[in-house]
Amino acid sequence: MAIRSKRYRKDFEKVKAAPAKIDDAVHTLKSFQKTKFDQTVDIVCHLGIDPEQADQLVRGSVSLPKGIGKTKKVIVFCNDGDVAGAKAAGATEAGADELIDKVNKGWTDFDVAIAHPSLMGKVGKLGRVLGPQGKMPSPKGGTVTADLATAVKEYAAGKIEFRNDKTGNVHSPVGKMSFPEGDLKENIVAFINHIRRLKPATSKGHYFRKVSISGTMTPAVEIDLASIVGAE
Numbered sequence: 587m588a589i590r591s592k593r594y595r596k597d598f599e600k601v602k603a604a605p606a607k608i609d610d611a612v613h614t615l616k617s618f619q620k621t622k623f624d625q626t627v628d629i630v631c632h633l634g635i636d637p638e639q640a641d642q643l644v645r646g647s648v649s650l651p652k653g654i655g656k657t658k659k660v661i662v663f664c665n666d667g668d669v670a671g672a673k674a675a676g677a678t679e680a681g682a683d684e685l686i687d688k689v690n691k692g693w694t695d696f697d698v699a700i701a702h703p704s705l706m707g708k709v710g711k712l713g714r715v716l717g718p719q720g721k722m723p724s725p726k727g728g729t730v731t732a733d734l735a736t737a738v739k740e741y742a743a744g745k746i747e748f749r750n751d752k753t754g755n756v757h758s759p760v761g762k763m764s765f766p767e768g769d770l771k772e773n774i775v776a777f778i779n780h781i782r783r784l785k786p787a788t789s790k791g792h793y794f795r796k797v798s799i800s801g802t803m804t805p806a807v808e809i810d811l812a813s814i815v816g817a818e
Contacts, residue, residue, distance in 0.1 A: 591803075593619050593803075594803065594804070594805060596619065597618040597619060597804055597805055598805040600614055600617060600618070601614065601805050601806075601807055602614075604808075604810075605808040605809055605810035605811075606807060606808065606809065606810055607809075607810050607813035608771055608774065608775065608809055608810070608813045608814055609767075609771065609813070611799060611807045611808070611809045611810075612767045612770050612771050612774070612799070613767060614807050615627065615763075615770075615799055615800070615801065615804065615807050616763070616767055616770075618763075618801060618804045618805075620763070621802075621803055623802075624655070624762045624763055624764045625762065625763040625801035625802040625803060625804065626654075626655075626759050626761075626762060626763075626801070626802050627759065627760050627761045627762060627763060627765070627770060627799060627800070627801055628757060628758065628759055628760065628799065628800055628801075628802075629757070629758055629759075629760045629774060629777055629778075629797065629798070629799050630755055630756070630757050630796075630797070630798050630799075630800075630806070631755065631756045631778065631781055631794060631796075631797050632753075632754060632755050632794075632795045632796040632797070633750060633754045633755070633756060633781075633789075633793060633794065633795065634754070634789060634790075634791050634792045634793050634794070634795050635750065635754050635786060635789050635793075636754075636789075637750055637751070637752050637753065637754050639788065641786060641787075641788050642786040642788055642789055643749065643750060643786075644748075644749065644750045644756055644781065644784050644785075644786065645726055645727065645747075645748060645749030645750065646726060646727065646728070646747070646748065646749075646780075646784060647727050647728040647729075647745055647746060647747045647748070648745070648746060648748070648776070648777065648780045649740055649743070649744070649745045649746075650744070650746070650760060650761070650772075650773040650776055650777060651772050651773060651776050652761060652765065652769040652770075652772055652773050653743060653744045653761075654744040654746060654759045654760065654761055654762070654773075655744070655761055655762035655764070655765065656744060656762075657742055657743065657744065658697035658698050658741055658742055658743075658744060658745075659678050659695070659696040659697045659698070659742075660676060660677050660678060660696065660697065660698045660699075660700060660738050660741050660742050661677060661678060661679040661680065661685065661689075661696045661698075661699050661700070662677045662679070662680040662681075662699075662700045662701070662702075662734055662738060663680075663681070663682065663685060663686060663699065663700070663701040663702065663705045663708075663709050663723070664680055664681070664682065664701070664702045664705065664734055665682055665702065665704065665705070666681075666682065668680070668702060668734055669681055671734065671735050672700075672734050672735065672738055674735070675734070675735040675736075675738035675739050675742075676738050676739060676742035677700075677738050677742075678696065679696070682705060682708070683708070686705075686708055686709060686711075686712065689712055689715060689716070690711065690712055690715060692715065694715065694716070694719060694721065696721070697721075697741075698721065698729065698741045698747075699712075699716060699721050699722070699723050699729065700723060700729045700730075700731065700734060700737050700738060700741065701723035701729065701730050702730075702731075702732060702734060703725075703730055703731070703732060706723070706730060709723060720747070720749075727747045727749075728740075728745075728747070729741070729747070746758055746759060754795075756781060758777060760773040760774050760777055760799070761773050763801050774799060774809070775814055778794075778797060778809075778811070778814055779814075781794075782794070794811050796808060797809045797811060
């Protein structure tokens with residue numbers, strides 16, 4: 587059993603046993619003791635899906651209204667004619683064969699990889715390198731697109747990709763502890779409603795089973811979904 591710090595235990599005393607309304611949940615999270623760094627606020631949605639069924643997978647990407655408090659390092663696999671535009675939009679690296687070879691040799695010092703559809707035949711071989719890190723470009727994630735400039739700008743500004751894990755949980759950052767309560771609430775509600783719209787048609791029963799928010803080093807606070815209009 588993990589040994590919790592004195593700070594964690596003291597913060598845990600503030601967490602109620604029952605799920606809290608969205609405003610109360612965010613307020614409780616913000617009341618936790620501050621640390622020397624600005625903690626990331628994460629959300630975990632436990633969904634009523636069968637992760638082993640391909641038609642019940644929940645994945646995609648979303649730009650949250652208040653951002654997530656960080657910029658991302660983006661690279662682009664594209665033809666020579668698109669390199670200048672990709673870099674002007676904010677890509678740190680852009681190109682075709684040389685960049686593919688560089689990544690294939692193990693270079694992964696970036697957060698997001700975007701690819702033009704015409705290059706996916708070549709980029710596909712990077713699956714063994716990028717797949718385990720969740721950085722492989724995919725159409726469903728919005729990282730395989732002909733509109734490279736827009737994709738680069740969105741992801742560099744903090745657009746996030748997500749997909750359910752093997753237990754049906756979807757994890758995502760939704761901001762920083764330094765965010766005002768109103769900004770955190772807006773991001774959290776936007777994320778939950780986005781996930782709600784992705785409910786698989788074959789998923790039966792309660793879609794949202796549990797939703798919690800937490801800081802990098804804090805206890806989790808469960809949200810009462812009845813306090814969010816439209817969520818189940």
